[in-house]
Amino acid sequence: MDDELRERVERAAEKHALLNAVKYESDADVGAVMGPLMGENPEFRPHGDEIPGIIGGVVGRVNDLSTAEKRDRLAELAPEELAELEAEEEEDETVLPDLPNADEYDEVRMRAAPNPNGPWHIGHARMPAVIGTYKDRYDGSFIVRFDDTDPETKRPDLDAYYAILDDVEYLGFEPDDVILASDRVETYYDYARELIESGGAYTCSCSGETFSELKNDGEACPHRDKDPETTMAEFEEMVAGEYDSGEMVLRVKTDIEHKNPALRDWVAFRIVDTPHPREEAAEYRAWPMLDFQSGVDDHLTGVTHIIRGIDLQDSAKRQQFVYDYFDWEYPEVIHWGHVQVDEYDVKLSTSTIKELVEEGKLDGWDDPRAPTLKSLRRRGIRGEAIVEAMVGLGTSTSNVDLSMSAVYANNRDIVDDEADRYFFVREGEVFALDGGPDAGHPALHPDHEERGDRTVPAEGGVAVESEDAPAEGERVWLKGYGCVRREGDTFVHTDDSIEAVRSGEVDVIHWAPATENVPVRMRTPDGDVVGVAEPDFAETAEDEVIQFERLGFVRVDGHDGDSRDVDETQGVSSANRNAERSGNAEGDESVVYWAHK
Incomplete structure (x- = not known):
């Protein structure tokens, strides 16, 4: 390849590398550049064997630029394509639609209604993110109501109440009210009694199988025409705990011939023999089903707008029967599809994650492999980055996919300016140094000269990553130090x-001192990575987010085994887990949690 053609390849590669880096707000990738480069320049194809090497050098130089420098350079090389990219970015921003009939209410009041059977996974963040955003838009109220009236099937976890409120705070919101449904059982009893008196409910002792056959055939239960006095007496016996589980239920009287069998005379109360884990609620045996409890609470707390999954459309229809009996006005309802998250092997399910934690397959709810908010928090992902990504999904009734790259891009925008830079070498190769200065002095941050430089000692030799080690006789530039040539085991x-x-x-x-260094364990979703960092890294603070140059952003968990026990629901402290994992009883290594590129 002659010099003129090489220059053309480098110019074209630089443009596409910059486009790739700016579009995805990350380092450019050789593979991502190769396709559009060759497609746009078919005359390069005869030189396909040489071009990847040229692209690699260009990509390296582009990735050494700051975010602002990349955008500025692209503006010089391809202003029209940058303008198109910026226009696409504006179009991609999804704005939440206005709430229906919001101006008809004195105050918009919305609720998140978690079941406290464990801390939240990533998908749970969508509800508080959207509700909190609407609260701010309408100057309304945000209620957190724990729907904890199922002591058996979805048994509450006492630690989860606090963990969920902690997650809400992490996302950047503060509830105006916090309600526990298990504190309100007497209220549900009162409304059940009122419903019975009006003829809107009856007690039923049919087996589940028998009632199901009757319901599906559109035939009335033989208990349906009981007089209210008999129903009331039997309901009071339910409240007194005189029936065993499955012996008696209270049903809401609807339309036994309704076209949707799921709406026919549905259960409002049932007997649960398993005591509630909360001491304050342990005495109750007659518990409301979610549709009754939630419907009553939405009215009593003045909820104006409900967001729920598209699979819960029947809930609104069931509750409408109760609202009609009491002559209440039903809130506005928005149904949306499920959110699915890429990148994780672990299913987005509280019960699945809990099982993996209990089996020791995950170290805790904050394990970097866990798709939980605790995990993202420990990795250094800011709550607002998650909120922005969730709000961007909108409120479509279709299922939506959340790409974690969107969360990472948001987080990168937040932390990049504040994150100082350091070197970390993963299980690298060591070389002696011949000549040159005693230390390198790379900048703490490329965009902030006022922060000064780091001092990276070089007298005892250097460690570099294996893939970066040059071939015999070849040169590399040790960032912040200078150019070296390899001669055997010496630079x-x-x-x-x-x-x-x-x-x-x-x-x-990048590189690190061969001797004066800091042992580091980096916890990532793909497993732990060990290596060494430059000595100045030891001065970073716990919880500080920094960038390991050319590798990515990490959150500092602790130094010398003194990592913070973020996951308070686990019996083993994080510091101990890290020490055990490293095989070092003293836990003398620093620990960081990987965030993203």
Whole structure:
């Protein structure tokens, strides 16, 4: 390939590398550049064997630029394509639609109604993210109501109440009211009695199988025409705990010939023999079903707008029968599809995650492999990054996919400016140094000269990543230090200027001291990674988010085994788990949690 063609390839590669980096707000990727480059320039195809090497050098130089520098350089090379990209970015921003009939209410009041059977997974964040955003838009109220009236099938976890409220706070919201349904059982009894007196409910002792046959045939239960006095007496016996589970239920009288069998005389109360885990509610045996409890609470707390899954459309229809009996006005309802999250092997299910934690397959709810808000928080993902991504999904009735890359891009925008840079080398190769300065002095942050430089000692040799180690006789540029040539197991310092990098002749790599370094364990969704960092890294603070240059952002969990026990629901402290995992009883390594590129 002649020099003229090489220059053309480099120019075209730089443009596409910048487009790739700016569009996805991350480092450019050789593979992502290769396709559009060759498609746009078919005359390059005869040189396909040489071009990936040229692209690699260009991508390395582009990735060394700050976010602002990448965008500025793209504006110089391809202003029209940058303008198109920015227009696409604006179109991609999904704005939540206005709430229906919001102006007809004195105050918009919405609720999140979690079942406290465990901390929240990522999918749970959608509801508080959207409700909190609507609250801010309408200056309304945000209620958290724990629907904890199922002591058996979805048994509440006492720690989950606090964990969920902690997750709401992490997402950036503060509820105006916090309600526990298990505190309100007497209220549900009162409304059940009122419903019985009006003839809107009856007690039924049919087996589940028998009633199901009758319901599906559109035939009335033989208990349907009981007088209210008999129903009331039997309901009071339910309240007194005189029946065993399955012996008696209270049904709402609807339309036994309704076209939807699921709406025919549905159960409002049933007997649960398993005591509630909350001491304050342990005495109750007659518990309301969710549709009755939730419907009553939505009215009593003045909820104006409900968001629920498209699969719960029958809930609104069931509750409408109760609202009609009491002459209440039903809230506005928005149904949306399910959210599915990519990247994780673990199912988005509280029960599944709990099982994996109990079996020891996950270290806790904050394990980096767990698709939970606790995990994202420990990895250094800011709550507002999740909220922005969830709000961007809108409120469509179709199922939607949340790409974690969207969360990471949002988080990158938040933390990039504040995150200082450090070197971390994963199980690298060690080389002696011949000549050159005693230390390197890379910037703490490329966009903030006022923060100064780091001092990275080099007298005892350097460690570099295996894939970065040059071949015999080849040169590399140790970032913040200078150019070196490999001669056996030694890097010999050269007098090359930075022009060697700018011309594409020499790649820039990160490195760490071979001796004066900090052992680091990096916890990632794909498993733990060990290596060494430069000594200044030891001065970082717990919970600080930093960037390991060329690798990505991480959150500092602790130094010398002193990592914070974020997951308070687990009996083993994180520091102990880290020490046990490393095989080092003293836990003398620093621990960081991987966030993203």
